[in-house]
Amino acid sequence: MRGERTRQAVLDCAVSLASVEGIDGLSLARLAQTLGVSKSGLFAHWPDKQRLQLAIVEHARQQWIEEIVRPAMDSPAGLRRLWALHERRMAFYEAGTLPGGCFFAAVAPELDDRPGPVQDAVALANDAWMDLLERVAAQAIEVGEMRPGTDVGRLAFEIQALGEAVVVHSHLLRRGDSYAYSRAAVLDRLRGLATDPSILPEA
Amino acid sequence: MRGERTRQAVLDCAVSLASVEGIDGLSLARLAQTLGVSKSGLFAHWPDKQRLQLAIVEHARQQWIEEIVRPAMDSPAGLRRLWALHERRMAFYEAGTLPGGCFFAAVAPELDDRPGPVQDAVALANDAWMDLLERVAAQAIEVGEMRPGTDVGRLAFEIQALGEAVVVHSHLLRRGDSYAYSRAAVLDRLRGLATDPSILPEA
DNA sequence: AAACAATATGACCGACCGGTCGCTAATATT
DNA sequence: AATATTAGCGACCGGTCGGTCATATTGTTT
Numbered sequence: 001m002r003g004e005r006t007r008q009a010v011l012d013c014a015v016s017l018a019s020v021e022g023i024d025g026l027s028l029a030r031l032a033q034t035l036g037v038s039k040s041g042l043f044a045h046w047p048d049k050q051r052l053q054l055a056i057v058e059h060a061r062q063q064w065i066e067e068i069v070r071p072a073m074d075s076p077a078g079l080r081r082l083w084a085l086h087e088r089r090m091a092f093y094e095a096g097t098l099p100g101g102c103f104f105a106a107v108a109p110e111l112d113d114r115p116g117p118v119q120d121a122v123a124l125a126n127d128a129w130m131d132l133l134e135r136v137a138a139q140a141i142e143v144g145e146m147r148p149g150t151d152v153g154r155l156a157f158e159i160q161a162l163g164e165a166v167v168v169h170s171h172l173l174r175r176g177d178s179y180a181y182s183r184a185a186v187l188d189r190l191r192g193l194a195t196d197p198s199i200l201p202e203a
Numbered sequence: 204m205r206g207e208r209t210r211q212a213v214l215d216c217a218v219s220l221a222s223v224e225g226i227d228g229l230s231l232a233r234l235a236q237t238l239g240v241s242k243s244g245l246f247a248h249w250p251d252k253q254r255l256q257l258a259i260v261e262h263a264r265q266q267w268i269e270e271i272v273r274p275a276m277d278s279p280a281g282l283r284r285l286w287a288l289h290e291r292r293m294a295f296y297e298a299g300t301l302p303g304g305c306f307f308a309a310v311a312p313e314l315d316d317r318p319g320p321v322q323d324a325v326a327l328a329n330d331a332w333m334d335l336l337e338r339v340a341a342q343a344i345e346v347g348e349m350r351p352g353t354d355v356g357r358l359a360f361e362i363q364a365l366g367e368a369v370v371v372h373s374h375l376l377r378r379g380d381s382y383a384y385s386r387a388a389v390l391d392r393l394r395g396l397a398t399d400p401s402i403l404p405e406a
Numbered sequence: 407a408a409a410c411a412a413t414a415t416g417a418c419c420g421a422c423c424g425g426t427c428g429c430t431a432a433t434a435t436t
Numbered sequence: 437a438a439t440a441t442t443a444g445c446g447a448c449c450g451g452t453c454g455g456t457c458a459t460a461t462t463g464t465t466t
Contacts, residue, residue: 002412006414021272027454040414040455041413041415044413044414044415108371109311110228112304113223114223161385165367171316172311177356213414230423230424239445242425244443247442407466409466412463419454419456423450423451424451424460426448427447429446430444433443
């Protein structure tokens with residue numbers, strides 16, 4: 001179908017725009033204009049704005065999996081995979097794929113106090129990411145690369161915090177060194193927990 | 204003047220609302236309605252929305268200084284003061300003073316790609332906070348409480364990241380453990396850098 | 407080629423946006 | 437007590453918001 005092509009084009013553009021304007025601040029007229037289509041044309045594919053927003057969140061989640069999670073899975077299970085998840089995230093941000101840096105970094109603070117289906121979708125995606133970090137960290141313990149007794153929940157929180165902070169730090173404060181800070185902080189933390197730090201890159 | 208009283212009331216309410224809705228999403232009609240005043244009454248104090256937004260940012264900055272920075276200054280210069288800054292921040296968030304948790308956590312991601320006077324004001328406030336963290340960290344080195352050679356810029360970034368992440372984590376994902384995670388992460392980090400960890404609280 | 411659905415358009419709607427204006431009510435000064 | 441000034445209100449403006457609808461233009465199927 002040709003409709004599917006435009007559907008993807010709309011979602012691609014919407015994720016980009018939402019990374020800058022937010023998912024609620026993004027107006028349908030503006031989205032349509034950027035795409036060069038008519039505003040009412042959007043309603044041919046989604047019944048209302050909320051359904052479109054849900055599709056946008058899902059699209060952003062797919063992009064996240066495709067560009068960050070999947071490539072990181074090439075690294076061997078354990079500490080190196082955990083590090084790869086963070087490194088791929090940094091690379092994704094640095095590449096400037098999204099003008100706002102990160103869809104979820106822009107949308108999560110916007111929706112964190114506005115209950116509803118869209119918030120649920122974003123929370124679910126965010127939760128899945130946290131779970132992934134925890135699972136990979138737990139694997140690192142299982143394969144003997146990370147010290148037993150490590151609080152994987154807390155470690156996941158730290159990696160997430162150091163990863164997300166880069167977006168605001170580099171865009172608002174225009175400090176390019178935040179990428180290096182974030183990488184060094186996560187790497188040092190992982191090396192400190194490693195049974196054999198030499199499997200991780202140098203600081 | 205009586206006008207000054209309402210001015211403060213408006214700004215108080217505006218900071219609260221903006222911590223939820225954002226500073227651009229906050230509409231004048233909604234702000235006026237929440238306060239029980241007429242929308243046009245707001246224009247008696249500020250010429251337009253942007254000027255009001257600038258006043259809101261300044262008010263939030265004052266609140267931050269009053270409730271976090273100033274109390275932390277009671278702690279002795281050095282590591283304990285650095286820890287107090289983070290602890291006061293956690294306490295401020297946990298107290299629920301602002302319904303959205305934090306004004307700057309809500310506003311920074313919203314404005315980080317929208318240049319203009321309001322962005323500049325937020326960036327300036329954020330920068331001042333980062334500078335404060337760095338200065339206090341540098342003091343910790345000077346007084347011999349922290350290992351020389353510590354990258355204070357990076358340490359400030361880490362503390363800021365671990366502090367800000369709590370807001371989204373606790374509100375969007377409704378995970379209460381994020382406060383404990385954040386405290387433990389910062390405390391462990393500081394103890395690792397301390398020449399005498401015993402001056403800091405137990406983990 | 408005809409028929410039919412999927413895809414897109416432009417005109418239009420009520421609601422709300424930021425902002426203006428003329429006016430009234432409260433306050434401060436004399 | 438009279439006056440000058442500030443504080444605040446209600447009505448209204450052009451513009452944009454999300455959303456509807458009748459209609460035209462595709463693309464596919466027979």
